Amino acid sequence: MSVPAKAFQQWLHRCAPGLSSAEVCRIAGIKRSTLAQQMVRGKVSISTIVSIARALGLDVVGALAGFEKYQDLPDGAAQPTAAELISQVSDMDLLREILSRQGSTENPPPPAGSTFPRDWALAPLPHRTSVRCWIDAVGPVDLRQRIAKEAAIAPQNLSSQISANRLAPDLAIVAARIAGVGLTNGLVVTGTITSVEAGWMPGSRTAALQAMPSAALVTLAAGRLENLGRTLRRFDADNEQAAALWENLG
Amino acid sequence: MSTVLQWMALAVSLACAGWRLPAAVKGRNTSLFWMFVLLTVAVGLSIPAIYLTVDGWLGGVNVANLLIRFSLYAIFFILASKMAAAHRSRRSQWLIRGPVGLAALGLVAAATLVFFVISDLPVSNTGLAGYSEQWSVQGYAVAGRLYPAYAAAVLVGPTAAAARTAARAINRASAALLCLAFIMVVLATLAQISTLPLKPFIDVMSYGSIVCVAAGLALVWASFRGRPHAPPVKRPAAQ
Numbered sequence: 001m002s003v004p005a006k007a008f009q010q011w012l013h014r015c016a017p018g019l020s021s022a023e024v025c026r027i028a029g030i031k032r033s034t035l036a037q038q039m040v041r042g043k044v045s046i047s048t049i050v051s052i053a054r055a056l057g058l059d060v061v062g063a064l065a066g067f068e069k070y071q072d073l074p075d076g077a078a079q080p081t082a083a084e085l086i087s088q089v090s091d092m093d094l095l096r097e098i099l100s101r102q103g104s105t106e107n108p109p110p111p112a113g114s115t116f117p118r119d120w121a122l123a124p125l126p127h128r129t130s131v132r133c134w135i136d137a138v139g140p141v142d143l144r145q146r147i148a149k150e151a152a153i154a155p156q157n158l159s160s161q162i163s164a165n166r167l168a169p170d171l172a173i174v175a176a177r178i179a180g181v182g183l184t185n186g187l188v189v190t191g192t193i194t195s196v197e198a199g200w201m202p203g204s205r206t207a208a209l210q211a212m213p214s215a216a217l218v219t220l221a222a223g224r225l226e227n228l229g230r231t232l233r234r235f236d237a238d239n240e241q242a243a244a245l246w247e248n249l250g
Numbered sequence: 251m252s253t254v255l256q257w258m259a260l261a262v263s264l265a266c267a268g269w270r271l272p273a274a275v276k277g278r279n280t281s282l283f284w285m286f287v288l289l290t291v292a293v294g295l296s297i298p299a300i301y302l303t304v305d306g307w308l309g310g311v312n313v314a315n316l317l318i319r320f321s322l323y324a325i326f327f328i329l330a331s332k333m334a335a336a337h338r339s340r341r342s343q344w345l346i347r348g349p350v351g352l353a354a355l356g357l358v359a360a361a362t363l364v365f366f367v368i369s370d371l372p373v374s375n376t377g378l379a380g381y382s383e384q385w386s387v388q389g390y391a392v393a394g395r396l397y398p399a400y401a402a403a404v405l406v407g408p409t410a411a412a413a414r415t416a417a418r419a420i421n422r423a424s425a426a427l428l429c430l431a432f433i434m435v436v437l438a439t440l441a442q443i444s445t446l447p448l449k450p451f452i453d454v455m456s457y458g459s460i461v462c463v464a465a466g467l468a469l470v471w472a473s474f475r476g477r478p479h480a481p482p483v484k485r486p487a488a489q
Contacts, residue, residue, distance in 0.1 A: 149293060238417035241338065242477070246410075248336035249279065249467060250474030 002043035003067045009039075010093055011049075011066050012056055013057055028055040039132050046169045060197040072172070076183030082190070084185055085208035086220065088135035090127035091210070091228055094221040096120060096234060122205055126191045131167045134189040138179035166190065168227055255457040256297050262464045263290040265465075284330040292321040293460065298376040303426035305374040312371040315378055319362050319394045326461070327355060329463070333428065336470075337408035345404045359398040365390035392443055399439035402432035402459075410488035420476075431462035 016024060025032045028051040040045045046064065053063035063076060064070040080088075089097075100120075111213075127133075135143060144162075148155040151174050161167050167175070172186025184198040196202070197247075267286035274283035295302045295318045305314035327346065334342035346353050369386040371378065381387045411430060412425035438455040441448035448455075 235417075241412070241416060242418065242421060242473075244338050245336045245416075245470055246474040246477060248332045249282065249470040250477075 002038075002045050003049065004043055005039045005042045008044040008049065008069055011063075012052070014066070015053075015063070019231050024052055024055075028052045033073065046192060060079055060193050063201070069170075070173075073183050076177070077151065078182030078185075078190075080182060080200060080204065081138070082208045082211070083137040084134060085183060085205045086190075086212060087133035088125055088130060088189060088205055089209050090123045091129070091221070091224045093122050093226060094217065095129075098214070098217060098221055101217075120208070124164070125195055125205075126189050129165060129224075130189045130191075131165050132162050133224075134186065135162060135167075137177060138175070138181050138185075140179070143175065143179060147171060148176050150174050150178065170175060180206075253297075255453060256293065259457040259460045260290065260293045260297065262461055266464050266467070269468075279332075281328045282332065282346065282464065285325050285332075288321040288325050288328075289460065290460060292318045295321075296377070302374050303396065310374045312366075312374060314374075315371075316362070316366050319366075319390075320359070322354060323359060323362075323397050323399045326401040332356045333405045337376045337412050337425070339408035339483065341406050342408050345435055346401060349402075351404075354400055355397055358393055358400075359392040361389060365393055386412045395442055396441040399436050401434035405429075405435065407475065418473060419474045420469055424466045424473065427466035431459040434459040434462065437438050 012024065013021075019027075021035060022032060024030075025035055028048075030048060030051055035044075035048060037086065040049060049063060049067075050060055055058045061073050064212045065073050075152050140146075144158055145155065151158075153171070153173055158171070161171070167186065167188065167190045169187055169192050172190050173183055176183045188192045188198045188200065195205075201207075209217075209235070217220070222229040263286055266282060267290050270279070270283040270286055274280045295304060295314050301314055305312060308314055308317075330346040331343070331397065332353075334346055338457055365386045369378075369384055369390060371387075373380075375381060376392070379386050382391075406429060409425045410427035413422050413429050416422045416425055436456040437448060438452050438459070440446055441452050441455070
């Protein structure tokens with residue numbers, strides 16, 4: 001989640017020897033107070049390093065590898081599996097794909113083996129449930145427990161992060177390591193780095209989606225809709241609870 | 251310590267009544283305003299200087315103490331009814347406003363009145379401390395504790411559940427404060443009527459519960475003021 005301030009200073013001195021902290025903050029779009037606070041605490045966040053690396057035009061994964069705890073990131077990077085790619089297609093894009101595959105007299109389904117014609121682009125990453133979908137796609141069934149054990153955090157804290165579509169970068173790397181997938185893939189689904197920065201092939205999500213059999217696509221979409229329904233029901237219940245509280249005690 | 255707590259609780263009660271006044275004038279949750287007015291009366295009358303003066307006006311035979319008791323019953327009935335509805339606990343609503351709850355309130359009120367009438371209380375005495383050797387006064391004291399403890403015990407469950415599950419942190423915090431207040435009311439009663447080693451903390455728990463209820467309701471009000479207009483919680487977009 002963070003690197004020691006001293007290591008950050010050394011890295012910054014190597015990458016941008018002539019720039020002051022103020023200039024670095026300005027070009028990276030970081031508040032000076034934010035960086036100052038991180039330096040005082042002695043821990044600089046990954047997002048700060050990523051922002052600076054982007055501003056300096058550096059390879060983001062290579063920049064992270066300049067720190068001891070992330071030095072194996074480039075070697076551990078790998079193209080995402082088909083399951084990972086599909087997990088990063090949003091619910092609405094799955095539904096759109098299903099609709100676009102429905103044949104009609106004007107638009108009959110293509111013959112088996114060919115791809116389905118489409119004139120729309122997938123929503124950008126990450127989507128509303130990127131983290132949960134990725135964890136479910138890559139993991140063995142006990143992945144969450146193993147992440148919590150490996151990272152020595154309470155399982156409830158991990159669940160809270162996943163529910164909020166967040167995952168600390170260190171946990172994302174731990175998850176990828178346990179699941180045996182590319183180490184940078186978790187950073188993509190959490191929005192820490194982009195899929196381009198992680199070296200994903202352009203259009204790979206679209207290709208994976210197009211290659212997915214319709215039956216599997218519909219089954220996946222049904223599962224996603226069920227999860228969405230659960231989330232909406234929970235939100236409705238929360239709203240009703242808050243409304244009752246305000247009505248009686250507000 | 252006790253005197254400071256008493257005056258602090260009186261100030262909090264009075265402030266709360268003043269705070270609820272504008273909403274009451276607009277017709278919003280007027281019972282909460284009257285609850286705080288009654289709380290101010292009850293807390294004020296527990297302070298010797300105020301008690302002796304007011305009881306003097308009422309004939310000097312400790313009717314003011316009876317006024318405290320019935321104010322407390324009304325306060326706990328209003329608060330418990332509102333809390334049970336606010337936390338959507340049907341069981342709690344039934345236990346307060348249903349036949350069981352009303353019977354409990356009626357019995358305790360009747361017992362309080364009977365114990366008061368048969369006691370010999372010729373001279374004003376704050377908290378009836380000077381008459382505590384009379385069995386009827388002891389019964390009167392126990393009866394006075396029973397209904398508040400019953401109502402508070404009914405509310406511990408719903409507020410504890412809300413403290414764990416409410417979506418907003420501010421609502422969880424308010425539920426936790428209210429839950430703490432009700433636990434303190436129950437413990438204060440247990441301390442009075444049992445041999446548990448809690449007697450030194452009775453005052454702290456009694457007045458602390460008032461402060462916690464006020465703080466919990468203040469947080470609900472802050473949450474109400476800061477609510478989004480519609481819907482209360484932003485629904486996640488079906489992305």
